[in-house]
Amino acid sequence: MVALDDAVASASTGDVWLFRGRSLADVAIRTVTNAPVRGRSLADVAIRTVTNAPVNHVGMVVALDDLPPLLWHAELGRSLPDVWTGERQRGVQLHLLRDAVTTWEERYGQRAWLRQLEGDVDRGHEDRLMEVVDGYDGKPFPTMGRLAKSWAVARFRRRAHWNVEAVYCAELVATTYQHMGLLPAERPASWYDPGRFWSGDRIELTPPFRLGDEVAVS
Numbered sequence: 001m002v003a004l005d006d007a008v009a010s011a012s013t014g015d016v017w018l019f020r021g022r023s024l025a026d027v028a029i030r031t032v033t034n035a036p037v038r039g040r041s042l043a044d045v046a047i048r049t050v051t052n053a054p055v056n057h058v059g060m061v062v063a064l065d066d067l068p069p070l071l072w073h074a075e076l077g078r079s080l081p082d083v084w085t086g087e088r089q090r091g092v093q094l095h096l097l098r099d100a101v102t103t104w105e106e107r108y109g110q111r112a113w114l115r116q117l118e119g120d121v122d123r124g125h126e127d128r129l130m131e132v133v134d135g136y137d138g139k140p141f142p143t144m145g146r147l148a149k150s151w152a153v154a155r156f157r158r159r160a161h162w163n164v165e166a167v168y169c170a171e172l173v174a175t176t177y178q179h180m181g182l183l184p185a186e187r188p189a190s191w192y193d194p195g196r197f198w199s200g201d202r203i204e205l206t207p208p209f210r211l212g213d214e215v216a217v218s
Contacts, residue, residue: 001215001216001217001218002114002215002216002217002218003217003218004098004101004102004217004218007101007114007215007217008068008069008097008098008101010116011061011063011069011097011114012061012063012116012117012121013061013062013063013064013117013121013125013126013129014060014061014117014119014121014125014177014180014182014209015060015061015063015114015115015116015117016058016059016060016061016114016115016117016173016197016211017058017059017060017061017071017097017101017112017113017114017115017217018055018057018058018112018113018114018115018194018197018198018214019055019056019057019058019059019104019108019110019111019112019113020054020055020056020057020110020111020113021056021108021109021110021111054194054195054198054200055113055194055195055197055198056110056194057073057075057104057110057169057194058073058169058170058173058194058197059071059072059073059100059169059173060072060073060172060173060176060177061097062094062129062133064126068096068097068098069096069097069098070083070094070095070096070097071094071095071096071097071100071101072093072094072133072172072173072176073092073093073095073100073169073172073173074091074092074093074139074141074167074168074169074171074172075090075091075093075141075169076090076091076141077090077103077108078090078093079103079107080093080095080096080099080100080103081095082094082095082137082138083095083096084133084137084138085137085138089138090140090141091138091139091140091141091166091167092136092137092138092139092141092167092172093137093138094133094137101217111216112216112217113214113215113216113217114214114215114217115197115199115211115212115213115214115215116211116212116215117182117209117210117211117212118208118209118210118211118212119182119205119208119209119210121180125180125181125182128179128180128181129176129179129180131179132175132176132179132180136167136172136175139166139167140166140167141166141167141168169194170192170193170194170196170197171189171190171192172189173192173197174189174190174191174192174196175189177205181206182205182206182209183203183205183206184204184205184206197211198214199211199213199214
């Protein structure tokens with residue numbers, strides 16, 4: 001386990017952060033009884049249900065030059081200002097890493113883990129990363145029906161797509177990894193769910209890149 005301060009201080013571009021929260025049974029009971037569900041748990045659990053992923057959410061670190069580490073991710077909430085636009089928005093967002101993790105833990109009730117990217121990210125990788133940020137920041141999060149359809153169709157499609165209309169968290173990370181050359185483009189980005197970035201799925205990056213084991217963040 002690592003403290004949040006240390007995790008943020010050592011964050012590097014390409015590191016993956018994973019979040020998992022309330023159980024399916026708990027949210028199902030709250031839904032049936034019309035009890036309040038904190039934060040965005042229903043959307044998170046819908047992702048886990050549709051994709052059978054062991055985690056709800058995934059984001060990627062952007063740590064460039066002297067800027068504080070940022071988290072590049074897609075979510076339904078707009079709790080924090082987007083670093084790229086300066087506005088609070090739903091969908092694809094770029095947040096200060098510390099603020100994003102704190103929000104996901106304290107407001108949404110999610111536990112955080114990180115996986116460090118092993119391999120040298122050079123200026124070329126960073127330039128391609130910023131192309132994705134420029135093209136995707138602000139894109140909406142898909143509806144649950146669209147998410148389910150996109151994930152199901154991707155099981156049978158082999159061609160990668162660029163610049164789609166709506167993006168969910170794992171699709172955004174996969175798109176960014178593919179455009180940077182870290183992840184093979186043989187599968188469409190929508191094929192990936194948050195659980196694909198958990199170590200149990202053994203995601204295979206483009207050599208020499210690989211993701212280290214999960215480390216819980218306190």
